Amino acid sequence: MSHNRVVPVSSPLRIQTGAGRAFRRAWFIQAAILVGLIGSVATGLRLQATEPQISRIEPFLTDQVTIHFDTDANRTYQLQFLHLPTGNWSNLFVAPKIPFPNHYIVVDYRTNQSRLYRLRVTP
């Protein structure tokens, strides 16, 4: 038996490309983190793992952003995005389950819409 838990979303990160044209050209990058933790009811043990976190989102080149996050060993991480104001969560990148920790950098395109990111981890 397992369960998922959602932790509070991190504060939105707002980046504006130009003060005078902020309204028209501004774009927003908002990061959210969804944590899925699966506890083992059978053993009564809770997984001792680092809380998933998007560590950095920053502009890259002229029309892109890079999203950085670290991973624990033996867990699968899904970096997902959501167009605002409505839309469905979609996978931007899936970091595979590997038997050692790692750091990932994911490139995404900027748009003139707000976009939310979240990191989903299993188990």
Added chain:
Amino acid sequence: MGSRLGAAGCELCAIYSADNAQARNAGWIATVSESFISYHTVLFNDHELSGHDLDFRDTSITHLVPGYNFTPELGVNLSIPLVYHHFQRTDLRYSLTDPPVLRSEHSTEFGLGDVSLIGRWTAFRRAGMETSVAVSVLGGVKFPTGDTDRIADEVQQTQIYDALLPPGTPHDPLGHSISGVHQHDLTLGSGSFDGIFGVTMLSRWDRYFFNAQFQYYLRTEGESGYTYGNELMVAGGPGAYLLLGKSYTFNLQANAGYDTMARDELAGRLSNRTGWTAWYLGPQLGLTVGNHFSTVAGVDIPVHITANGLQNVPDYRVHASLVWRF
């Protein structure tokens, strides 16, 4: 080629096999040497990883070694390696425009490796019925004849990964890779001119003998600025002639090996995901027939391996050689 291949790329081993044959006259000599290494053990900072479907590679190198001895003391050999890799690797491919892509390869690589030209000089020899000792010095150059596309690709991935990180962020130049089988493990050539140095010692007392060889590979900058770490190999051990006939001999040797490789440099930085040290033990059999033919075969089992970062390391090595003196 040499480098990641450890003793599989051991250019001097084939020469050493020829040097080890009984008859020593001026003239042509031909050697075919085969090395097979299974790399199915994955180490991450010296800890063995377990799991299903881990990356692996099996490497086979066949050395064709024509040689000519000007005198019994002085000879030259051309080592022509044919390299074959069978491997599985899953790794990320980064780009400057899109998210990284997970790419799996279950494939083979085959082709000409880096050719070496090696000279031999027997600096000391004393031979009698009861005892004999010979010390030879070997030196040569490894030429960049093997294909280097995989190194170029690996360095390009490093450059992309560097560009994605904020300037000054400390990271390993192979930080982009999540596989223990790297591109520089699968390359056929290094793209570099490397120095090869060695000393061999053959000694015998009655039916017993002790052989040893020391090898050092001095690497220089190769494809896309990639520089393999220098490598030192020491091998040898005691043995005995189990059969001694008028026209044949058969011997058994207890062979021990030490192989250490420094870290590689790429993009101007040393990688802490390269470099390793291994100790081996294993038996080696030798057979000579007449004055023209000799053969050697052996197995090396690693008894201790340390490796930096994430690397596939040998489970065992098998080597054999056939020598014909014309």
